[in-house]
Amino acid sequence: MNILIIDDEEVLQDILTVLIRKEGHTPLTASTGEEGLAVLEREEVDLVLLDLMLPGMHGMEVLRAVRRRDPDQVVVVITAFSSIESAIEAMREGAFHYIPKPFKNEEVMLTVRKGLDQRRLTSENRALREQLRQRFAFDNILGKSKPMLQVYDLIQLAAPAKSNILILGESGTGKELVAKAIHHHSRRAEGPFVTVNSGSMPADLLESNLFGHIRGAFTGAVASKRGLFELANGGSVFFDEIGNIPLDTQSKLLRVIQEREFMRLGGLDTIKVDVRIIAATNADLDTMVQQGSF
Structure with a gap:
């Protein structure tokens, strides 16, 4: 992995270069903030070791510029001018860690290892999000007819x-796939997508799954449990076959x-949630409303 050292002290650059190669x-390397930013434009960098006290552009300005360019960039700040104020400011600006000089070599490398682990996790998450986006892209919904183009x-x-x-749609027409496409192309794409099989469980069990329960709420409730609405906070809840939900539960959903x-x-405490509800059914809901069953 590529590690960028931005420091104007040649001795320190040499020490860090040897340690990094051993790993x-x-x-x-770069001796100024301007040189470091130029390297970031040319190279794929996984971690930055940044001295705050640099000639020309101050290290804190460099940190801000790096984070503007890539908010996920891992930056470890190193400086001889150690103070709690500068440490707090650096961390507030997005530094991964803060190491004062003089430092122990193992201390620096341990921090580098942790920073690279963070970088790997971030890259994996990015890749997974992209896979999800591609998986639920319109190209994966079969059909090129005029009605399907209207669906897209x-x-x-x-x-x-x-x-x-x-x-609305008949069974087997891909309603859940459409729901996932809506979620993964929305502003909630990075939030959870939680599916509720509305007609596959009794009303009391459905409500427990949706809203959660506290300990002792009913026989067998030996511990408190969060419901699907809490788990879906910030994302979407998909109700498959919402027409099968009992009337009593419908009023609580309202x-x-x-x-x-x-x-x-x-429970007695009110819980606030930010969720989007996406529902699907193959039933004629208008008729069910007239019959009083929905």
């Missing part, structure tokens, strides 16, 4: 909106839809 990584247009219109979504709040079973 099997590639050292890149509707997904593009619905995804960025804040409103809840109802998807409060979540209107007020964005609920209470766990057996």
